Amino acid sequence: MSFDVTTFPQQLSHDAYRYFGAHLVEGGVVFRVYAPSAAKVSLAGAFNGWNYYQDWMHRINDAGVYELFVAGIGEWTVYKFGIFDHQGAYVEKSDPYGFYHELAPGYASKVVDINRYQFNDDAWMTQRTTNMDKPMHIYEVHLGSWVHDGIDTYESLAYKLVDYLQFMQYTHVELMPITEHPFLGSWGYQVTGFFAVTERYGSLDQFKKFVDVLHQHGYGVILDIVPVHFVKDAHGLRQFDGSALYENVDESEWGTLYFDYSRVANQTFFLSSVAYWIEMCHIDGLRMDAVSHLIYYQGNRDHGVNEPGIHFLKTMNACLKANYPTVMLIAEDSSDYGKVTHPVAEGGLGFDYKWDLGWMNDTLRYYMLDPVYKKDHHHAITFSMAYFYSERFLMPLSHDEVVHGKKTIVDKMWGDYDQKFALAKNLYMYMLTHPGKKLNFMGNELAHFREWDEEKPLDWFLLDYSRHDAFRRYMRDLNHVYTHHDALYEKDYTLDGFKWIEVDNSDLSIFSYYRAGTTSTIIVVLNMTPNAYETYDVGVPEAGVYRELINSEKAIYEGCDMTNYTTLSSSTEPLHQLDYRIRTRIAPFGSMMFIKES
Structure with a gap:
């Protein structure tokens, strides 16, 4: 699938970025662009006084590929294409394959050396996997609003993030889109530069340094990318050569334009973009946004199956897996379409x-309920395991859940201030012990009460308050338990990794289950009501002495401190279809894990 201009656009390629765009060569720069419907194409920049009638590009084939070598210019040269119609009028366009662009309101492309940076992450790259049997708790970050001191760059943020990931014991970071986008309020999802890292936080080399630093410290980097649509800005892909070269006729629900993936050239464009981030920037995973819109027209099942979209997804993913088998491909898909994670x-x-x-x-929805009504919605907790093994699911509490009046995670919880914290701790115990990999948006770990705002940093001052500081300590300790016990991750996607213990006690709204790994088995108990139990028996699969591994209501987490502070010896009385039982204490809204001592 390597690019060959003689077979373009009919032949799919995953590395067209090596040909198109602006490339430094001996003595100058060579520019190439695809514009089949244009009458003429010119190149303009500071090097010719922005004269669109001076440097005409050469149409080198019938397919509509244009090329021009400009001598005596080099890196950071600023340029645009002039796309002329048959009446002699032209529009100024950014380079679709441009590797760096001016920040809005500017939109010129810039020549950069994509080959200069030398990574020092061989140790990471050689042992990288897709983490099926490894712990994966992803910290989702918007780089512009995580912290802010006015001088943050990719490089400086890398070191800050490494320190924080180490402290909190996350395993990966997922960056909300960092491809160039004109409108900050789009959060990066309305893209103009699919091959360009945004200038907001520094240069391409600085971004590569960001990835390199995280890899050297043992953290994976996942990019959020947008395969479905692009902005309508006149300098972008819209009507690029005077025709609908990249787009189809339908406008998206976001006021953007859908890619037309019935064209092989557009498949090559986006596939090459993805391969660029993997190959040139050492990205470990790609979270693909709004996949349901590639499965169904406009994301709506009633509008029918999007056959070109599905064909493209299969073609792209098969190519990526063949070339980059250890890179994770993650679908944000709200549909119930089957076999999304099947080969x-x-x-x-x-x-x-x-x-x-x-x-x-x-x-x-369940955690927002008044406990009086939870017994009528018991299935909200049990249902997920009825379908879980049909796909390899990842459990997300993302940026989408803390914006647009939805309230933050802690603020969604039922009850008064104290009860909200107790339930949020319970929720995270449930999340971290449920099968499947995990993702949490930045600020969730702080018990953030203000909804996320892309223009403001997180409210780090909350840690001056003991309740929030204790909550973050709980999240850190929970991550430590998760990453250090194979029962909680090794068998996420095999039937022997999870078993309900007590699944049908809707009257008390208590759930228990166990997770099993090669070297450990962990018992989980969740109390979804404010009722307390001095004695509550729980079935266990093995005889022995059990100790409490973590309890959300410990005093150090500003809980009521109703815990199991002594070890628990099992008895031989069967319970919950298991041969043994232990007698526990359960706090109001308490959640706990137990492990058998060796």
């Missing part, structure tokens, strides 16, 4: 993971 060869779409948005919605 393409088996009729699937070829993703490694799919966000479980059903789990997220059911779970948050």
Whole structure:
């Protein structure tokens, strides 16, 4: 699938970025662009006084590829294409394959050396996997609003993030889109530069340094990318050569334009963009936004199956897996379309993971309920395991859940101030012990009460308050337990990794289950009401002495301190279809894990 201009655009390629765009060569720069419907194409920049009638590009084939070598210019040269119609009028366009662009309101492209940076992450790259049997708790970050001191760059943020990831014991970071976008309020999802890192936080080399630093410290980097649509800005892909070269006729729900993936050239464009981030920037995973819009027209099942979109997903994912087998492909898909995480060869779409948005919605609705009514919604907790093994699901509490009047995670919880914190701790115990990999948006760990604002940093001052500081300590300790016990991650996607203990006690709204790994088995108990129990028996699969591994109501987490502070010896009385039982204490809204001592 390597690019060959003689077979373009009919032949799919994953590395067209090596040909198109602006490339430094001996003595100058060579520029190439695809504009089949243009009458003429020119190149303009400071090097010719922005004269669109001086440097005409050469149409080198019938397909509509244009090329021009300009001598005596080099890196950081600023340029635009002039796309002329048959009446002699022209529009100024950014380079679709441009590797760096001016920040809005500017839109010129810039020549950069994409090959200069030398990574020092061989140790990471050689042992990288898709983490099926490893812990993965992803910290989702918007770089512009995580912290802010006015001088943050990719490089400086890398070191700050490494320190924080180490402290909190997350395993990966997922960056909200960092491809160039004109409008900050789009959060990066309305893209103009699919091959360009945004200038907001520094240069391409600084971004590569960001990835390199995280890799050297043992952290994976996942990019949020947008395969479905692009902005309508006149300098972008819209009507690029005077025709609908990149777009189809339908406008999206976001007021943007859908890619037309019935064209092989557009498949090559986006596939090459993805491969660029993997190959040139050492990205470890790609979270693909709004996949349901590639499965169904406009994301609506009633509008029918989007055959070109599905074909493209399968083609892209098969190519990526063939060339980059250890890179994670993650679908943000709100549909119930089947086999999203099954291999393409088996009729699937070829993703490694799919966000479980059903789990997220059911779970948050349940935790918002008055406990009096929880018994009538018991299935909101039990239902996820009825379908869980149909895909490889990832459990997300993302940026989408803390904006637009939805309230933040802690503020969604039922009850008064104290009860909200107790329930939020319970929720995270449930999340971290449920099968599947995890994702949390920045600020969730602080018990943030203000909804996220892309123009403001997180409210780090909350840590001056003991309740918030204790909550973050709880999240850190929970992450430590998660990453250090194989029961909680090794068998996420095999049937022997999870078993309900007590699943049908809707009257008391108590749930228990166990997770099993090669070296550990962990018992989980969740109390969803404010009722306390001095004695509550729980079935266990093995005889022995059990100790409490973590309890959300410990005093150090500003809980009521109703815990199991002594070890618990099992008795031989069967319970919950298990041969043994232990007698526990359960706090109001308490959640706890137990492990058998060796």
